[in-house]
Amino acid sequence: MTTVDTNHDHAHGGHHDEGSYLTPRGGFWSTIWAWASTVDHKKIGVMYLFAVLFMFFLGGMAAIAVRLELYEPVRQAMDATGATTITGQLFAPAGAESIDTGNQIYNRLFTLHGAIMVFMFIVPSIPASLGNFFLPLMLGAKDVAFPRVNLLSWYIYVTGSIFGVASIILGGVDTGWTFYTPYSTTTDADHWRVFFMVLAAFVLGFSSILTGLNFVVTTHKLRAPGMGWFDMPLFIWAIYATSIIQVLATPVIGITLLLLLFERLFHIGIFDPSLGGDPVLFQHFFWFYSHPVVYVMILPGMGIISELLAVHARKHIFGYRAIAFSSLGIAAVSFLVWGHHMFTAMGELSSTLFSALTFLVAIPTAIKVFNWIATLYKGSIALNTPMLYALSFLFLFSIGGLTGFPLATLSTDLHLHDSYFVVAHFHYVMMGGTVIAMVGGLHHWWPKMFGKMYNETWGIIGCLLVFVGFNVTFFTQFFLGTQGMPRRYASYVDEFHTLHMISTYGSWIILLGFLVHLFNFIHSLVAGPKAPPNPWGGLTMEWETESPPIEHNFHHEMLVKHGPYDFESVVPPHCDEAEFPLPPPQEGAGH
């Protein structure tokens, strides 16, 4: 079979000795066309990367505006200066004489922030960018199973995002990212913007399904010869579990949003209580997707953390099987807990059931965290930017996850639901978990993707800024929540002023941190030193090819010769033993 394959490659024009996938072929326009029509998973991954980072930037700017508004309780400002809300003055200076305009602008801002961050940034973020790039590389494959479907998925993503941006240009949407009915079916009745935003989420769902489907098949069918399920890197396990959730959960949001669109257009009544419909049914449908999707967000992040910890601590990951299986466990249980978002909307029986199941989903996560910490034991830990990010992840995600408990506990959730406690919880898991892991992974794989090194010092500075700023911004919000600050409030009573002020200062530190990263990356692309094929001494297959990888990924058919984490017995490819020394052989050592 190998022979057939090699022939095939030659038939393609003998690209073997050709340069990296980044090498432009032809002039400017033909290069553009080559990218726009590419079916190469690496190029698609890079395109996704830039798209999601752009969306992150947009969403982040909306967040900065949200924080700016909350800097003042507003009612006071109105009295003293006759002015209205801060964002009201900023975005609608002409029409801002009334408090309502200010509120309307704020409500649109946090909706845009949430919708962009969830649908356009975080769901595709890691799987579609880093996953697309590294899944085939780590499996030793030449591409994903369905390269054209992959490209299609990218174009669907772009289409969906355009709908989303259209709704912003048309004036924004004020439903919250959750689109709860009957508010979402009645607000802005004469306008199309809610329609476009819902349509955007609907379309983006298809992109998500296609990506997930592609990855599942790739993992099943395209592993390099000799790679059993338990020889796969943990990142693959995580992506695999994620993809399963994507495939199984996304259709449900599809039909939900479709019904919502019809509800808006034709008042079919399914979710409209005044026509006999049931708004709680919408919430069930919505969370049936949107709870599993929080694990779509976090599982790839967890996969990255497993890689970062193992490589930068040069340690066989502790409890490989436990981590691999817990990914699947999380994926399975994640479908059973959606009701914990509705404790204040459901009957006692279902609330009780969902509370119990929610605790269940925390167990596999706790197992992962314990195993990661144990991995550090007796390692050889390099404190570079990716590792710092991995440690930040452990810190922040633990807080985020642990604060899930008071939310999962029925009696306390009746108090905490829809308060800033929830806001803090989910930023600790989404931003402190997923985003932190993604930025860490980006630094880890940056040399491989673009063939350039980034500046380590600036990387570390950026990481510390983000870490500090993040805690300043969001730790305060736990106190706000328990003290009684509801979420989605444009103005609030004076008692919360100090805490909100601190939180706003924090958001500026985060911004600074990300700007440092941004300039570091740009600098690296323009003037960074050339990256060696394996700067960190990694053992997974992507480190065996060049940096950046050649068009067809590998020079020859890959064969599995060692496990992904055998740091104690294998000198990493392209590395010499002086730099990455092996421990002396030990007698009777089992593993």
Added chain:
Amino acid sequence: MTTPPTPPAGADQIVSDAAAPAANAAAQAAPAGPPIRPYLEDQGGIHGLFFRNEGHTDAIIATDAMYMLIFWFSAFFFVLLMFLMVYWTIKYRRRPGVAPPRSTAHNTLLEVFWTVVPSSAMLVMFFLGFWGYMDKLVPAGNAMELNVKAWKWDWGVTYPDGTQSGQLVTLGGRSDIKLHALPEDTEIKLRMSSNDVIHSFWIPDYRVKMDVFPNRYTGYGFRTPALGPEDDHAEGRYRDHWVFCAEYCGDLHSEMAAIIRVMPQEDYLQWVKDQGSTGDPIIDGKNVFKRKCATCHSDDGSNNIGPTWLNNFGTERQFIDGTSAIGDENYVRESILNPGARIRAGFDNQMTSFQGLITDEEIENVIAYMKSISEAAGGGADDAAGDGDDAPADDAPPADIDAAGEHG
């Protein structure tokens, strides 16, 4: 947004306290009601960081205890894990050229241990939380039932005797916060429903909330605290609690607050009595306006969500479909019961129908009040008096309504 029309001279003098009929005599004399004092109590400690006051009923104490239990459980594991993480990171930091020591890659016993221990702790959390939850949801049998109606963007509370509360108080820059009195040390049961979208009735000081839906009833129970000397103020004995709307419901979601004021039994009874009719349709109409309409309409000439009522009655208006009409009694009635029928140009169809939320008598009173502040209807400029809507923050709230709070 349209610029607010300039009010005619003296427009803020409408329904003057001075010119008010005798029926309102008690009210006129009254100064501002007792000030709002959000229930803040510095208690220090970790609990004090999270909660602004100590709970004074069993349900609150249990909830806080539950929270603190989870907190300490989480803090324990968090500190332990973070300590190990930092300690090992420092201890095993990379030294160039030095090989890492060999170590094992898994340990079944350890893994079973750290699966089983947290799992059993979670079981405990779940059961305790479940009991606390049932305690809060199931009201006591003898509880006093309040009917809560939610609409964009206010709460209406109906007392067991049919009285609707709506004393308006001023706090900071806000003059339209509604105050609902409750007797101390009493079991209360809420029966809530909404008139438009989903809202959520949250009383942070009681650590409980529940969503409020259109077309169905939800509710919960709580016990008001027994007041003590710490609640004595110059104006009487009372304790204030915030109510916030905790489910996003549109433009003024963040303004949908109210105050629950717990007071001794006799003060409470007096208060409820004072909420009733004054006998004067204009005053009563103004009260209805304050209770139900002031979130979106004004009587001072400024257009908010809806058009102002000042000089509105009897004038001609344009609708978004291009037609126009004179705003007479029938039109006002239609606007209240079926607001979507004709939408005034320059406004969105934001108003929800008040069908079932407003009685015929109230509608008539509202019309009377509208007439009284409209020149076109013969009311207006001359016989008017201020209502405090645009008064400075610390100014007296409208006396005709707020007098009621004075008896405390």
Added chain:
Amino acid sequence: MATIDTQRADLPAPGSEGHPLFWKNRGHGHHFRSSAEEFDACKLGMWLFLATEILLFAGIFCAYTVFRTLYPEAWAEISHSLDWRFGLLNTVVLLLSSWTVASAVRAAQRGRNGALILNLVVTLICAALFIFIKLKFEYMVKLDLGKAPGTWFSYPYAENPQVPLCWSIYYMGTGLHALHVIIGACLLSWVLFRAIRYKAYGPTHYTMVETSALYWHLVDLIWIFLFPLLYLIH
């Protein structure tokens, strides 16, 4: 598929044994190790896709269950005005088409292009018949009476206030299904086109036939659920 654009003059005519799309001449994607592997991958992909389709309809079925329990009388009213005979007819039509599409796969596996084409044609006729019956004898009749979804509902004799809601669910469910029938028919037409023009399918290359057939079976399966739920339960 790019072949059509880049077709050069020196290429053998479509349908001739030398054309690259003739099944004996077809290779496999360069990232697969063999055609068999590619076939397996495509089939797995299709199964996953079918899973998503089932979950899509699951939403409708859930809504159906909820409202059936909430408003049994309204549903009874609807079921009574649905003629089970047309439903049954359509069920038979779809079952028949499932059988022919299965035979089409069989024909492709055995390299009998003629049988493949014939079976596909019959399947497509069944699809058209299904849509025709649905439109002509069901939708049109009801729409004329005003039994329409949502805002269009104008049937004056509805006894139950929830009847419009239930009609909406009926239209959402059957409409979405009809859409899938059309999509499935498009897929099969594409297969038919390639079978006629290029003889593109044979024992080693029938992935497209197989996956389209799988999709068609799913469409059939969903109808098997819709039919009794809507027409038979009173």
